[in-house]
Amino acid sequence: MKKNIAILGSTGSIGKQTLEIAAAYPSSFNVVALAAKDEIDLIAEQIKKFNPILVSVLNEKIKAKVEEKLAGHKVQLFIGEEGLKKVATISSATLVVVAIPGIISLIPTMEAIAANKDIALASKEVLVAAGKFFMDEIKKHKVKIFPIDSEHSAIAQCLIGEDSNKIKKLILTASGGPFLNLKPEKLAKMTARDALKHPTWNMGPKISIDSATLMNKGLEVIEAHYLFGLDYAKIEVLVHSQSIIHSMVEFIDGSIKAQLGAADMRIPIQYALFGMSRLSNMWKRLDFSKVKNLTFDKPDKEKFPCLDHAYSAGRSNGTMPAVMNAANEAAVNLFLRGKIGFIDIAIKVREAMLAHVLKDVPSFEDLIVADKWAREFVNTANNSPQPAKV
Numbered sequence: 001m002k003k004n005i006a007i008l009g010s011t012g013s014i015g016k017q018t019l020e021i022a023a024a025y026p027s028s029f030n031v032v033a034l035a036a037k038d039e040i041d042l043i044a045e046q047i048k049k050f051n052p053i054l055v056s057v058l059n060e061k062i063k064a065k066v067e068e069k070l071a072g073h074k075v076q077l078f079i080g081e082e083g084l085k086k087v088a089t090i091s092s093a094t095l096v097v098v099a100i101p102g103i104i105s106l107i108p109t110m111e112a113i114a115a116n117k118d119i120a121l122a123s124k125e126v127l128v129a130a131g132k133f134f135m136d137e138i139k140k141h142k143v144k145i146f147p148i149d150s151e152h153s154a155i156a157q158c159l160i161g162e163d164s165n166k167i168k169k170l171i172l173t174a175s176g177g178p179f180l181n182l183k184p185e186k187l188a189k190m191t192a193r194d195a196l197k198h199p200t201w202n203m204g205p206k207i208s209i210d211s212a213t214l215m216n217k218g219l220e221v222i223e224a225h226y227l228f229g230l231d232y233a234k235i236e237v238l239v240h241s242q243s244i245i246h247s248m249v250e251f252i253d254g255s256i257k258a259q260l261g262a263a264d265m266r267i268p269i270q271y272a273l274f275g276m277s278r279l280s281n282m283w284k285r286l287d288f289s290k291v292k293n294l295t296f297d298k299p300d301k302e303k304f305p306c307l308d309h310a311y312s313a314g315r316s317n318g319t320m321p322a323v324m325n326a327a328n329e330a331a332v333n334l335f336l337r338g339k340i341g342f343i344d345i346a347i348k349v350r351e352a353m354l355a356h357v358l359k360d361v362p363s364f365e366d367l368i369v370a371d372k373w374a375r376e377f378v379n380t381a382n383n384s385p386q387p388a389k390v
C-alpha cells in the first residue's frame with residue numbers, strides 16, 4: 001500500500017531529497033501536500049511533477065506567481081501559518097516530513113502529532129525548543145517519530161534490539177565544520193560565504209552556519225537527550241572529520257556499535273520514510289578500499305563555545321533550550337546578512353542565556369514567549385537585559 005506523505009519544507013535541501021526518494025519509489029509514496037516558502041519555479045515544478053492535493057507558500061504574492069506558472073494545473077494553494085497547518089494536518093497523510101529549519105516548524109509539527117501523523121523529523125529546533133512537549137505528545141497520540149538527522153538515525157539503528165538501561169553513552173560524531181583546522185585568531189574574519197562551504201555534507205544555510213560554530217552538534221545533543229531519554233552526562237561529542245561513522249553507542253559491557261555509510265542524506269531520509277526498514281537504492285556507497293583513515297578528536301570547546309552553551313542550556317532545562325535556540329537562530333540570521341561577525345554568534349547566544357530569567361517548569365506558551373524574547377534580545381542593538389534572577 002502506498003504511504004501518503006506531506007512535506008513541510010519541500011524546496012529545502014532535505015525536502016528536495018525527500019521528493020527524490022518519493023520519485024525513486026513511485027509505488028511506495030503519494031505526495032499529498034507540500035509547504036514551501038518562495039522559490040516560485042521550483043514549487044511550480046514540484047506541483048506539476050508530484051500532483052499534491054494542497055500546497056502552502058509564504059504569502060499572497062508568491063501564491064499568485066505560482067498560480068501563474070501552473071497555467072491551470074489543479075491544486076489547492078494556501079499561505080502562511082494557516083497553510084502550514086493545513087499541510088501538517090491534511091487528512092490523507094499518515095507521515096509528515098518536518099524539514100523547515102527554525103522554530104517556524106514547531107507549531108505545525110505539534111498540530112501534525114495531534115492529528116495522529118507519524119513524524120519524520122529533520123528540523124532540530126522543534127525538539128530543542130520544546131522537547132518535553134514534543135515527546136509527551138508523541139506518546140499521548142501513539143504516533144511514531146523517525147529521525148532524519150544522520151546522527152540520530154545512526155543511534156536509533158545501533159539501539160535496535162538493545163535495552164536502553166544497558167547504554168553507557170552515546171557518541172555523536174561531528175564533521176567539525178569548515179573551520180575545524182583554522183587558527184582561532186582567524187575565526188573573527190570569516191564571512192557567511194566561508195562558513196557555507198561545508199567539507200562533507202551538502203546542506204541549507206542555517207545548518208551550514210550551525211555546523212561551522214558546532215552549534216549544530218549542540219542542538220543534536222539536546223535532541224538526543226529527548227529522543228533517547230538519556231542524561232546529558234551520557235551524551236558525548238567526538239570530531240570525526242571524514243563523516244563516515246554517523247554516530248555510536250557504547251554499552252555497559254564495553255561493546256560499541258557504530259553505524260557507517262557514505263555521507264549522503266538520502267540514506268537516512270529513505271530509512272525514515274520507510275519507517276526504519278531497508279530497501280535497495282542507488283545512492284552513494286562507501287568504498288572501504290578508498291577510506292585511508294578514520295580520525296577522532298575531542299571538540300575544541302574554546303574555539304567553538306556554542307557546543308558548551310548548548311550543553312549548559314540543556315542542563316538548565318525549562319525555558320533555556322528555547323532561549324538558546326532562538327538566540328542562535330537570530331544571531332545566525334544577522335551573520336548571514338553580514339551584520340555581525342562569526343564569533344559574535346556564540347557571544348550573542350551566551351548574552352541571551354545570561355540575561356534570561358529561567359522558568360523551570362514552563363507551559364508551551366512560556367516557551368513561545370521565551371523564544372520571542374530571545375530573538376528580540378539578539379536583534380536589539382541596545383540589549384536591555386531581563387532583570388537578574390533573584
Ligand code: MN3
Binds near residue numbers: 149150151220
Ligand atoms: Mn546531523
